[in-house]
Amino acid sequence: xxxxxxxxxxxTTTNRKHRHMNIVAFEPRVEPVHPSWPRINVMMKYLLTxxxxxxxxxxxxxxxxxxxxxxxxxxxxxxxxxxxxVFRGQMSAPFDSNVGIVGPGNFWDDFDDGETWNQDIAIAxxxxxxxxxxxxxxxxxxxxxxxxxxxxxxxxxxxxxxxGVRLSQSVAGLPDNEAQRKAAANKVINMFGTALNATSHIPxxxxxxxxxxxxxxxxxxxxTQVDFKEEGGDGHYAVTFKVK
Numbered sequence: 001x002x003x004x005x006x007x008x009x010x011x012t013t014t015n016r017k018h019r020h021m022n023i024v025a026f027e028p029r030v031e032p033v034h035p036s037w038p039r040i041n042v043m044m045k046y047l048l049t050x051x052x053x054x055x056x057x058x059x060x061x062x063x064x065x066x067x068x069x070x071x072x073x074x075x076x077x078x079x080x081x082x083x084x085x086v087f088r089g090q091m092s093a094p095f096d097s098n099v100g101i102v103g104p105g106n107f108w109d110d111f112d113d114g115e116t117w118n119q120d121i122a123i124a125x126x127x128x129x130x131x132x133x134x135x136x137x138x139x140x141x142x143x144x145x146x147x148x149x150x151x152x153x154x155x156x157x158x159x160x161x162x163x164g165v166r167l168s169q170s171v172a173g174l175p176d177n178e179a180q181r182k183a184a185a186n187k188v189i190n191m192f193g194t195a196l197n198a199t200s201h202i203p204x205x206x207x208x209x210x211x212x213x214x215x216x217x218x219x220x221x222x223x224t225q226v227d228f229k230e231e232g233g234d235g236h237y238a239v240t241f242k243v244k
Contacts, residue, residue: 062126064125065242066122066244070108074113074236080111083101084123085137086099087133087192091166093170098155099154102123131185133185133188133215134214137209145199158188158191225238
């Protein structure tokens with residue numbers, strides 16, 4: 001006999017939950033056979049199977065926004081190590097938001113011209129009620145956003161911008177539509193520049209920004225490609241996103 005257990009861990013840097021399913025097995029014990037036992041065993045098996053189905057269904061894996069593919073059209077300075085800054089803001093009160101940093105590590109590293117990385121990398125939890133903003137960066141002397149204080153600065157600045165604009169929209173009685181989502185995202189995009197300046201560690205080399213922050217619009221069952229082109233530099237990447 002076996003049963004299914006579920007373990008959840010939380011990564012404070014990427015704000016992602018990881019769920020692991022463990023099968024715990026037990027050695028069956030030999031018992032004397034009773035005439036009514038076969039029917040009881042069938043009923044118990046049906047009951048346990050039904051309970052297990054309900055538990056897995058109720059606590060199933062949450063959908064994630066995933067980077068499906070990154071293609072380096074042209075590297076910033078050869079052997080690029082790439083990371084992404086990801087903002088997620090909820091449209092409904094209390095207008096929660098978060099910022100995560102994804103990469104580089106054992107993925108998105110050492111990009112040269114024409115190279116493609118085909119691997120699903122989750123970057124945020126998916127919600128149809130959320131707005132996403134993404135920024136692609138090329139790491140020089142380690143990530144500019146390198147510690148808990150830096151992450152805290154990003155989260156504080158972007159949360160202030162997001163909550164401010166959403167409160168204004170709410171007080172004005174504006175509906176949750178594409179125009180309001182775009183306006184709220186633009187406030188966060190503008191705040192990205194302030195956050196970058198606040199977390200630059202001079203005299204270390206400042207990481208190269210591959211293009212401007214972009215609002216990511218994504219729905220399940222579709223893919224969205226976003227081009228990031230470095231202004232005044234060579235870096236140029238095509239990134240494909242999906243929900244999984």
